[in-house]
Amino acid sequence: MARMPQSYSMNAPYGPRFSLPPTPPVRPGTGGRGAGKDRTMATVGQLLLDIRNPALRENALLLLSKRKDIFQDLAPLLWNSFETITTILQEIVSIYPVLSKNTLDSGSSNRVCNALALLQSVASHSETRIPFLNAHIPLYLYPFLMTTNKTKPYEYLRLTSLGVIGSLVKNDDTEVISFLLQTEIVPLCLRTMEIGSELSKTVEYRIS
Template sequence: MSNPSERCYRTEQLIMNLRESSIREAVLIELNNFIIEQSTEAMRMDLGFHLWNSELTLTILLQEVVAVYPKLLDPTLTMTECTRLCNALNVIQCMASHPDARIGLLKANIPYFLNPFLRISENVMRPLRFVTLSILNLISALAKFDESYGQEILLLLLDTQVVPLCMHCILHGDQLIRKVATLILMKILMQEKGLKYCCALPARFLLVIQVLHQLVDTFTSEIPCSQQLKYVVQCCLSLSRVAWVGGVYDTVRTNFPKQLIDNTFGIITRDDPEIPNMLHQLVLNLTRQPPQ
């Protein structure tokens, strides 16, 4: 469906049908398929803009999220119910493809509606892994800091406790969940204000390093792809840059995952020539003599 007028008509039709609770589950499936059909970023942004500006759409989608709350700790939550929730989350993620919607979603405190799904224990997270993954993908879509609203988005995200929640997911999620949670953490640590937030308290700084260390330890049994390894290396590289400024050199050296620089992952790093360069800089940062 490449004709703009046809896409517009289809969008309006789906938005109207979403208001009918009796057919909403089927409409969410249809709407997700329609989102997949948008083959370019411009088309997805246009659809996201229309969804964001349509009356009641976000309210309806949040109703789908809240409806699952009573079953968060209930083993009777079905795959059908999880799929329906994921479909609703994917529509919100489509909204987030437009910059005006991104800042709007954060100002509307949307992450707070999603946080309960990220706080759950490991045994509950397993059956809800697809929901957790959808939420993390949505947060990653919101975490775009290289635009006009970028720094405001960063501060709003930090207020939602995104950092400790991502670390919880890294510790207790499966490999895919850990990968997306690490991506979000990396995006934050690459921003000056995000790095300052993570280093503001010694306990917080130490926890971030320890979580990354535990993540690297899991790579001995679950070999990461080069992309996932790159996320971890970039996180560590960002943290290593503040070792001197914050006077936490010994903390960084003691808790740093040594496997990253002892060639444990040499075969993987060859898949991406940028990783060895990052690791070389990391070694330089960690082996400099402390200033006298």
């Protein structure tokens, strides 16, 4: 069974501990780009709050993962909002026990992939990339890269995890490269190339 890195504590969220400020309501009849941005901020702010609610978390992860490419400031909000990164990591480690039993289903895989997609947003942003690395969060992805099951739920986890690593290395940051070379990422990529799909093999080749 894969283990959580010992340096991480679920009771110590990463980033500054503050909550999102309330977003002013958009007045009826106002329009234009500013009003649209206000509505987006209000929606994203509510979804970040929903992540902390177990009953609303799955839907919030899904909707935020869909918005990650259209809202440029999502990564700093994810990193700095209270308990958000902690909750995302809880989602990730929650399926560790399932991995070795080969009982991962599509629903659980999709939910964790949505969480990983948010980490990809944090990994790719210039303001959050190095703090993300310094927190050693990439280590939480390695159990997914170590799986050998060839079914789609496992393949999706491997591919989405590789997307996070790919977002880290795309700018050729020497600090990122140095960190990854000191870990098991290259051997894991070479290992998973033997069992992954053509798409995942392509991503792994670019990383390694």
